[in-house]
Amino acid sequence: MLEKARRGVEMRTFFFKSVVQAALIVFLGVMLAFLLNAIRTEPLPLVVVPSERGISVADAFALYQQGGAIFIDARDSWSFEEMGHLPGALNIQPKDVHARAEELLALSKSGKMLITYCDGARCFLGEKTAHKIIALGIAADVRVLHNGWTLWQRSSLPMEKGRERQ
Amino acid sequence: MSDKWRHLLFSTYCHLAVRIFLGLLFIYAGSIKIIDPQGFADILRGYDILPLFSLNIMALVLPWVEILLGAALIMPFWRGGTALLALFLFCVFFLAVSTALVRGLDVECGCFSTALGNNPVTWLTLLRDACLVVLGYYLLSMAYSQAKQTPGNDGQRKQR
Numbered sequence: 001m002l003e004k005a006r007r008g009v010e011m012r013t014f015f016f017k018s019v020v021q022a023a024l025i026v027f028l029g030v031m032l033a034f035l036l037n038a039i040r041t042e043p044l045p046l047v048v049v050p051s052e053r054g055i056s057v058a059d060a061f062a063l064y065q066q067g068g069a070i071f072i073d074a075r076d077s078w079s080f081e082e083m084g085h086l087p088g089a090l091n092i093q094p095k096d097v098h099a100r101a102e103e104l105l106a107l108s109k110s111g112k113m114l115i116t117y118c119d120g121a122r123c124f125l126g127e128k129t130a131h132k133i134i135a136l137g138i139a140a141d142v143r144v145l146h147n148g149w150t151l152w153q154r155s156s157l158p159m160e161k162g163r164e165r166q
Numbered sequence: 167m168s169d170k171w172r173h174l175l176f177s178t179y180c181h182l183a184v185r186i187f188l189g190l191l192f193i194y195a196g197s198i199k200i201i202d203p204q205g206f207a208d209i210l211r212g213y214d215i216l217p218l219f220s221l222n223i224m225a226l227v228l229p230w231v232e233i234l235l236g237a238a239l240i241m242p243f244w245r246g247g248t249a250l251l252a253l254f255l256f257c258v259f260f261l262a263v264s265t266a267l268v269r270g271l272d273v274e275c276g277c278f279s280t281a282l283g284n285n286p287v288t289w290l291t292l293l294r295d296a297c298l299v300v301l302g303y304y305l306l307s308m309a310y311s312q313a314k315q316t317p318g319n320d321g322q323r324k325q326r
Contacts, residue, residue, distance in 0.1 A: 014313045021247020029231035037226050044203045095272050124211045
């Protein structure tokens with residue numbers, strides 16, 4: 001009995017000490033990270049600002065109505081087909097950009113603005129697709145509709161379900 | 167397991183070897199990310215776990231924690247704390263990789279490189295992380311048994 005109690009105390013002391021030591025390492029890491037970032041030639045901004053490629057839902061819809069924009073849905077195909085997508089959108093995930101480069105190039109050459117989107121404020125796929133399109137030289141200016149699917153639904157704008165239009 | 171293997175596994179040499187291996191691994195992984203914090207932040211973003219505002223802070227802090235932890239693992243003190251932190255980090259990495267795999271995200275591992283298109287997350291990445299979790303647990307149990315043997319001395323060998 002006494003032995004058991006002694007073991008329990010021993011274990012608690014060990015873990016308490018360990019947690020304090022681990023916290024100290026993390027604390028030192030935080031200090032070093034901020035200090036050295038501050039003296040870097042190009043410090044990383046501490047807070048991420050949404051990219052300059054952003055476009056608002058209202059602007060995107062206006063451009064679409066004038067026939068000057070094509071939407072690119074960067075989500076998976078199940079979300080695209082079953083949950084729905086923006087009118088006339090193409091379903092192109094970042095990994096598919098290369099395979100559909102010619103199609104995108106033709107659209108871009110016809111003067112349409114490519115607008116990528118994804119779902120959720122943290123979803124990075126829209127931006128990643130846009131980045132790949134620019135990196136492959138398909139279009140110089142690609143816009144990203146941040147949190148596009150959610151905001152579009154909230155604005156009660158038209159949407160579609162099923163596969164891509166042919 | 168035969169006594170001979172058990173003896174070897176729980177020997178000071180094996181413990182030292184694992185600590186040096188993991189220590190160097192952490193230092194290597196951390197220093198690559200320190201060179202390119204922006205690249206690492208982009209990779210973290212791909213995992214879609216952390217909120218946007220915390221991405222850059224995490225991308226700055228995690229590499230330094232890894233380097234300090236790597237150095238501390240090699241040093242002969244704070245065995246409990248280093249083992250606990252290593253195990254915690256390995257568990258976090260394991261969970262991050264498994265959520266990415268389950269959701270079918272096309273993400274970079276960001277483990278030992280910050281370049282895009284080099285090391286996508288696969289089931290092998292998960293297997294590797296699982297091995298690291300086991301090693302982390304090994305370190306913690308070794309640190310605990312050493313602390314038990316030399317109470318009040320935090321797992322260090324008795325000094326003269």
